[in-house]
Amino acid sequence: MSDFFSKSRITAKPGYNRWLVPPAALSVHLCIGQAYAFSVFNNPLTRIIGVTESAADDWKLTTLGWIFSLAIVFLGLSAAFGGKWLEKVGPRLTMFVAACCFGGGFWVAALGVCLHQIWLIYLGYGVIGGIGLGLGYVSPVSTLIKWFPDRRGMATGLAIMGFGGGAMIGAPLSVWLMDVFKSASSVGVMEAFLLMGAIYFVSMMIGALTIRIPPPDWQPANWTPPLVADKMITQAHVHIDQALKTPQFYLLWLVLCLNVTAGIGVLGQASVMIQEMFKGSVTPAAAAGFVGLLSLFNMGGRFFWSSASDYLGRKNTYFIFLALGAVLYSLVPSMGLIGNMAIFVLLYALIMSMYGGGFSTIPAYLADIFGTRYVGGIHGRLLTAWSTAGVLGPVLVNYIREYQIAQGVAKAEAYNVTMYIMAGILVLGFVCNLLIKPVHEKHHMKHDDFDELDGIYPNTQKEAS
Structure with missing residues (x-):
């Protein structure tokens, strides 16, 4: 298993088409960009008990606001501490861990909704999901820079554009799933979290499995x-x-x-x-x-x-x-x-x-x-x-x-x-x-x-x- 994730296993063979790498990066960044759309869950999360309107024991918006803040804080922390590890183990293992954390974070948060325990949502989406955000954010970027030394700006723009556009997919997907699963006794958030965790895990794993790194000091043909x-x-x-x-x-x-x-x-x-x-x-x-x-x-x-x-x-x-x-x-x-x-x-x-x-x-x-x-x-x-x-x-x-x-x-x-x-x-x-x-x-x-x-x-x- 360790060999499957090794850098030698994902080092590209001669003749590899470097344009196959940006889609792998986008498959990760379009997923983690969902963080910008998390606010669509805020109002339904204030009605977990009351369903149609907030009950006395429902969470307040001020309480829910910490979910996104925690995710961004742990994005920065995990990127800071995980960046050096990324350079050692390579992008495949880093992207795999990111997929486990981001997808798993949704599942832990779903448990928090089911049990009505806000600390589990903080832990799930905020901490664990935030770690997935950070590792997923940095893992494709350095790889793209190494594949495109002649177009570094364009390469990083391709990936990070995905993070900016992830909300455009995540927001309507979240609303649609909540509409599908809502009932007289549920606002549909728990079920949406469970399914989104699975969808994002699979999509990020596609990126992890298809990512390739160039040989050391590789250069494009005819480029000086x-x-x-x-x-x-x-x-x-x-x-x-x-x-x-x-x-x-x-x-x-x-x-x-x-x-x-x-x-x-x-x-x-x-x-x-x-x-x-x-x-x-x-x-x-x-x-x-x-x-x-x-x-x-x-x-x-x-x-x-x-x-x-x-x-x-x-x-x-x-x-x-x-x-x-x-x-x-x-x-x-x-x-x-x-x-x-x-x-x-x-x-x-x-x-x-x-x-x-x-x-x-x-x-x-x-x-x-x-x-x-x-x-x-x-x-x-x-x-x-x-x-x-x-x-x-x-x-x-x-x-x-x-x-x-x-x-x-x-x-x-x-x-x-x-x-x-x-x-x-x-x-x-x-x-x-x-x-x-x-x-x-x-x-x-x-x-x-x-x-x-x-x-x-x-x-x-x-x-x-």
């Missing part, structure tokens, strides 16, 4: 690595532990954290925000459509911007995110004051495209700076910036809004200060990105280190694309 003159793309490798000793890691951590903080804060309040800023003009249904539009731009931006970064350069792409984003956030209050809803929606669509693009571009940025050999593990540790931003963003938006309203500011204007603060956060991120330089050669691995650290000698090979 970038000239050494392009100092922002290294030809060397930095070990995962050594990366933590470089200023570049922490600057990139801040860049990702600040970009995500600005985006995730307003994403969670998008529906309420547009209704309050254009009071009487936007119905709840129209606000839901606005959120759906933002999701489309979030998903599309993940592929568009990461692909564009192959031509613009990763550092320049982040300059666009941070500089243009600061300008767009600064313009939002004006659009609300003059009542220009069309421009308001356009501004937010662009902001969300760059929010998604920040996620998909960062793995390629890491590969440029630290090399590809340990990029999966380094990326995993950098994702703790996402966990941090997942707390900072909503806290800033929610508490500043509450403070503004308590001071007598109209709801329609309660987000103005927040938008200016978000713009300032992006300016700070711009400065951090400006400070990023190539890693000093003292941090680079020597050829003798490869055998000592992971048993792999450099062995340049070229295959057909």
Whole structure:
């Protein structure tokens, strides 16, 4: 069994078509992207006992809100600690464990619904499922970067676009399953959890079974690595532990954290925000459509911007995110004051495209700076910036809004200060990105280190694309 999961078993033979790898990555990311759609379960979970309406002993929304928060926290933690393990054992075993955790998390959560024990849902979807999220998120990304050294941005965009689009499958699937299983005595959540756990486990296992890794230092045919003159793309490798000793890691951590903080804060309040800023003009249904539009731009931006970064350069792409984003956030209050809803929606669509693009571009940025050999593990540790931003963003938006309203500011204007603060956060991120330089050669691995650290000698090979 251990041989079945070994890296040697999944190393591609000569002539393997590298375009078979992105579907394997997508089969995992489209599953774990369901996390963005978990909110569709919140209202039914408040009626587990009452069924038609909440009973006295039913859970409150504030209690249920911790499920998603726990999942994101454990996504970051598992990615940070599991990334190094991924580089050691390879993507097949990591994706298998991710499938067991994510699918199994649904089943444990279903037990929690059946017994009406919220701690079991926290444990199942929040902790166990969150671990599956983290391992599933990082496992295909490093593999794609190694298969597409000539198109790193496009490759990571393909996979991470799936995570952004997973909610578009997960939300209607969840609602449909609950409708199928609901009855006079059940809202259908438990049954939906059980079936979704099985569906996602099978889909993620398809990815685990079909994933392949290239031979060490494989290169596409007729491709020449970038000239050494392009100092922002290294030809060397930095070990995962050594990366933590470089200023570049922490600057990139801040860049990702600040970009995500600005985006995730307003994403969670998008529906309420547009209704309050254009009071009487936007119905709840129209606000839901606005959120759906933002999701489309979030998903599309993940592929568009990461692909564009192959031509613009990763550092320049982040300059666009941070500089243009600061300008767009600064313009939002004006659009609300003059009542220009069309421009308001356009501004937010662009902001969300760059929010998604920040996620998909960062793995390629890491590969440029630290090399590809340990990029999966380094990326995993950098994702703790996402966990941090997942707390900072909503806290800033929610508490500043509450403070503004308590001071007598109209709801329609309660987000103005927040938008200016978000713009300032992006300016700070711009400065951090400006400070990023190539890693000093003292941090680079020597050829003798490869055998000592992971048993792999450099062995340049070229295959057909």
